Amino acid sequence: MVKAREAIPIKKIAEQLLSKLLGYFLFKLSESLKNSHPQSVRPTLNFFHIAHSTIVSYDGCYRRERTPPTHDPSQVESKSVNIRQARPQDAQALAKVEFEAIQAAYASLLPKDLLQARTLLDYVKQWEQLLSLQNPPVFLCEDNSSICGLVLLGQSQSNTKEAELFAIYVSPSQQRQGIGSSLIRFALQECLQKGYTSLGLWVLNTHTQAQQFYEQLGFEREEAQRSHSLNSTSPPSDSNPESIDIRFSQRIKVEC
Numbered sequence: 001m002v003k004a005r006e007a008i009p010i011k012k013i014a015e016q017l018l019s020k021l022l023g024y025f026l027f028k029l030s031e032s033l034k035n036s037h038p039q040s041v042r043p044t045l046n047f048f049h050i051a052h053s054t055i056v057s058y059d060g061c062y063r064r065e066r067t068p069p070t071h072d073p074s075q076v077e078s079k080s081v082n083i084r085q086a087r088p089q090d091a092q093a094l095a096k097v098e099f100e101a102i103q104a105a106y107a108s109l110l111p112k113d114l115l116q117a118r119t120l121l122d123y124v125k126q127w128e129q130l131l132s133l134q135n136p137p138v139f140l141c142e143d144n145s146s147i148c149g150l151v152l153l154g155q156s157q158s159n160t161k162e163a164e165l166f167a168i169y170v171s172p173s174q175q176r177q178g179i180g181s182s183l184i185r186f187a188l189q190e191c192l193q194k195g196y197t198s199l200g201l202w203v204l205n206t207h208t209q210a211q212q213f214y215e216q217l218g219f220e221r222e223e224a225q226r227s228h229s230l231n232s233t234s235p236p237s238d239s240n241p242e243s244i245d246i247r248f249s250q251r252i253k254v255e256c
Contacts, residue, residue, distance in 0.1 A: 081179060083186050086138040086150070088131045093147040094140060095123035101169040109206050136166070139186065141179055148174040151183040153190065156200060162249075163191045165201035184217050191252050200249040202226065214248045222247040 086094060099120045106115060131138060136154025140147050149170040156162040165187060170179045191199050201219070203210050215221070224247035 091127040202245040
């Protein structure tokens with residue numbers, strides 16, 4: 001005897017159909033608006049969230065549930081870390097984070113003698129001076145009371161409504177664990193609270209890994225570029241070549 005096929009409830013079919021139709025409609029709407037008003041729409045409505053959402057139902061009502069792309073680094077499971085404002089006594093730990101991060105990130109991108117031109121002690125003196133001013137403020141990331149990352153941001157020199165990400169470093173041993181993404185999200189939240197409309201930064205044109213990191217976190221490449229000597233204390237030469245930086249920025253989104 002052939003078993004009768006179980007009937008699918010009409011309500012479930014209707015919910016699935018509504019979900020697909022609404023998702024398709026919102027995606028097309030977002031694309032249309034972004035193409036016709038790319039600058040006026042994005043700051044207030046985050047259509048990326050809508051286009052990557054799943055409509056689910058409960059008790060006859062509908063809510064929006066975010067389904068992020070699988071490559072989004074901000075969704076990497078992070079350690080339990082604490083982000084706080086740095087204090088003058090943190091100078092040596094911050095110097096160690098920056099020194100080790102620069103040595104690891106630029107080993108294949110910059111001349112070896114240029115990387116060795118500054119010692120750890122030079123970085124300590126730099127951070128002691130910066131932390132004594134507390135302007136702009138420095139924020140650090142702690143993992144079990146051990147400082148493993150930092151972010152430095154402040155007001156852009158060219159636009160009072162734009163924030164500038166001056167530096168972000170994570171200890172090489174703590175990278176690829178979501179710490180950098182946590183620091184970026186913290187920076188964006190700080191910008192939102194302080195009333196900035198966007199956050200900008202510069203990236204070395206040959207540092208493709210960093211460029212991909214920022215793009216995956218919502219930053220967009222701009223046409224602006226700048227050139228400068230890798231070692232700013234001496235003029236350009238064969239041992240001190242000029243470098244080109246690429247501009248990235250992200251508009252601060254106000255979630256409704």
